[in-house]
Amino acid sequence: xxRLILGTxxxxxxxxxxxxxxxxxxxxxxxxxxxxxxxSERSLEMFKEAWLYTTGYPKxxxxxxxxxxxxxxxxxxxxxxxxxxxxxxxxxxxxxxxxDGQVMPGSEQVFELTDKRATHVIKNVSEAPAFASMNRxxxxxxxxxxxxxxxxxxxxxxxxxxxxxxxxxxxxxxxxRERVALLVEPEREVDPNWLEVxxxxxxxxxxxxxxxxxxxxxxxxxxxxxYATWYRELVAVREKLMAAxxxxxxxxxxxxxxxxxxxxxxxxxxxxxxxxxxxNVLLDLLAIEDSPESHDLILNHYRHATSASDKVAAxxxxxxxxxxxxxxxxxxxYENWHSHLSAYANYLRVVSSGxxxxxxxxxxxxxxxxxxxxxxxxxxxxxxxxxxxxNKMLWTDQGIRWLADTVIHLSPIxxxxxxxxxxxxxxxTKLKPDxxxxxxxxxxxxxxxxPSSISxxxxxxxxxxxx
Numbered sequence: 001x002x003r004l005i006l007g008t009x010x011x012x013x014x015x016x017x018x019x020x021x022x023x024x025x026x027x028x029x030x031x032x033x034x035x036x037x038x039x040s041e042r043s044l045e046m047f048k049e050a051w052l053y054t055t056g057y058p059k060x061x062x063x064x065x066x067x068x069x070x071x072x073x074x075x076x077x078x079x080x081x082x083x084x085x086x087x088x089x090x091x092x093x094x095x096x097x098x099x100d101g102q103v104m105p106g107s108e109q110v111f112e113l114t115d116k117r118a119t120h121v122i123k124n125v126s127e128a129p130a131f132a133s134m135n136r137x138x139x140x141x142x143x144x145x146x147x148x149x150x151x152x153x154x155x156x157x158x159x160x161x162x163x164x165x166x167x168x169x170x171x172x173x174x175x176x177r178e179r180v181a182l183l184v185e186p187e188r189e190v191d192p193n194w195l196e197v198x199x200x201x202x203x204x205x206x207x208x209x210x211x212x213x214x215x216x217x218x219x220x221x222x223x224x225x226x227y228a229t230w231y232r233e234l235v236a237v238r239e240k241l242m243a244a245x246x247x248x249x250x251x252x253x254x255x256x257x258x259x260x261x262x263x264x265x266x267x268x269x270x271x272x273x274x275x276x277x278x279x280n281v282l283l284d285l286l287a288i289e290d291s292p293e294s295h296d297l298i299l300n301h302y303r304h305a306t307s308a309s310d311k312v313a314a315x316x317x318x319x320x321x322x323x324x325x326x327x328x329x330x331x332x333x334y335e336n337w338h339s340h341l342s343a344y345a346n347y348l349r350v351v352s353s354g355x356x357x358x359x360x361x362x363x364x365x366x367x368x369x370x371x372x373x374x375x376x377x378x379x380x381x382x383x384x385x386x387x388x389x390x391n392k393m394l395w396t397d398q399g400i401r402w403l404a405d406t407v408i409h410l411s412p413i414x415x416x417x418x419x420x421x422x423x424x425x426x427x428x429t430k431l432k433p434d435x436x437x438x439x440x441x442x443x444x445x446x447x448x449x450x451p452s453s454i455s456x457x458x459x460x461x462x463x464x465x466x467x
Contacts, residue, residue, distance in 0.1 A: 001140055004091035004110050006040045007048065013039040035164045036281045047089040051141075055080040057140040058090060060113065064132040065148075066125065075132060086432050091113050093139035096122065096129035101160035104129055110139070129155045134164040140401060151177065155197055164211055171201065171215040175241070176223040181238045183227055188363040190244035197247055202256070207259070210274040213281045218242055222349035229427045231395040231435070242288040250286070254297070259284040263304045273308075280313040295323035302329070312346050319354040326356075338371045341378065348372075349382060359404055363387070374410075380417045384410070389426040395435060396436070404442035411455040418458055422465075431467045440466060 003011040014036035018027070021035060033044050044096065054172065064075045068372050073096055079088060089112065096107035104125060111120045131153045135144040149157075154177075157170035201215050220238045222228060240251045246253065260275045260282075282302065289313065302314035315333060319324055330350070337343035351362050366372055366383055384406060393399050400433055403424060410418035430440045443462045452459040
């Protein structure tokens with residue numbers, strides 16, 4: 001952000017001055033900023049005060065309008081922050097993109113937002129842009145929403161934006177719109193138009209694997225936080241979206257999955273990491289179809305994998321399937337991995353990420369193994385914490401009861417893990433009634449069975465979540 005505000009040359013000069021002036025010595029915050037202020041001849045007091053000494057982060061919204069007569073594009077910005085009246089000093093990197101996917105001449109610039117509201121006018125815009133590309137490369141820390149973005153402009157942005165971050169962000173927002181539509185109308189079918197854009201990204205042979213992975217990954221949590229506690233419904237919608245992608249593009253998914261060679265010898269740990277990211281996204285999409293063909297693909301991937309990330313991804317997919325070999329393969333993994341610290345932790349994470357009816361029995365069996373020590377911080381975190389985000393299994397009567405039992409059991413042993421596990425209940429009062437009642441009952445039970453004399457942290461946390 002500082003580089004965007006000062007410009008590349010002034011930032012480099014300030015950095016060089018800082019390192020030369022304080023070589024072999026220490027500098028405080030004021031001295032650090034003094035170097036950049038000296039070379040740029042600009043005050044950075046507002047920037048420093050907001051970003052270093054203020055809690056929270058800015059939430060920026062924008063609206064754009066093109067005036068054909070004036071040949072101007074006007075952008076209205078608004079920033080809000082939970083911390084109160086103090087404004088943040090924000091660099092917003094922006095450009096106008098035409099219908100050929102080119103940056104319109106003279107439109108690429110950085111606008112500095114320092115007030116609650118501000119208007120920025122880009123002059124000499126000869127024709128209407130396809131869209132305004134803003135917050136390019138995630139130019140400031142915070143959230144950004146273009147309020148006037150339509151489905152059509154987001155589709156254009158996902159296809160044409162010259163900024164890789166914004167192409168991914170546009171697709172994420174299109175997916176979020178589809179997610180919300182399915183939450184509101186559960187009987188609705190997945191929009192063929194969304195599938196069409198998704199298929200274009202899948203078929204794109206130019207886009208790097210990592211960018212395809214980020215754009216194609218279907219998250220469970222919504223960008224629209226209104227629906228953040230609709231846990232059961234969010235699980236169902238994610239599976240519905242993934243199943244629709246699988247049905248529509250299964251042949252292409254398999255072909256691309258098999259074309260990515262992530263098994264070859266690597267020169268370094270990062271070699272091939274982007275292909276592995278994409279392959280794991282494709283694996284999730286293929287595994288949503290719980291069929292013998294999918295089981296064979298998962299097992300083949302596990303047996304040929306040469307990296308830990310590929311092996312763990314395959315095992316997670318396997319443990320969410322009905323494959324006949326599932327338990328036997330996992331037992332073999334335990335035998336091979338339990339003597340190695342990080343490998344054993346990965347195995348425990350695979351177990352607690354499962355989504356079959358036996359997942360809680362499997363976790364209990366791991367707790368009783370002679371190799372498992374509940375006081376060991378790594379192993380305790382690995383076995384218990386994945387269930388806190390395993391929304392398919394946690395938000396059931398059995399899952400809610402398991403979490404309360406586990407928090408009570410862990411409180412005198414490992415309050416840190418117990419506290420992180422209990423975080424899953426922090427939105428208790430905002431849950432839908434079918435979940436709110438059992439969760440509030442569980443919080444009262446935790447308060448009763450974990451008095452402050454045993455764990456003031458857990459007792460106070462449960463009390464706070466009760467409201």
